[in-house]
Amino acid sequence: MNCPECGTGMVESPVAAASVLRCPDGHGVYLDRASLGALVEAESDWHRFAGQHTAPMPRITPDTAPAPPPAKAPARAWVETLF
Known part of the structure; x- marks a missing residue:
């Protein structure tokens, strides 16, 4: 598969x-759908066992403003630790 932005061949990585x-x-x-589902399940598990300092990602609505970037805060989500 090629990148739709630049046309370069995409590289497969296990995550x-x-x-x-x-x-x-x-x-x-x-x-693909199966990989996205696996990451969503892992994200849910991470929040379930991470304690009170984390919360699931909020729903994004049309009036949602982006939050300012945190100053070297701990990972907010398990997926964030992968990329």
């Missing part, structure tokens, strides 16, 4: 229980 195709130039990633 946890999933297989992710990444653009080598950093334009993005591609996940």
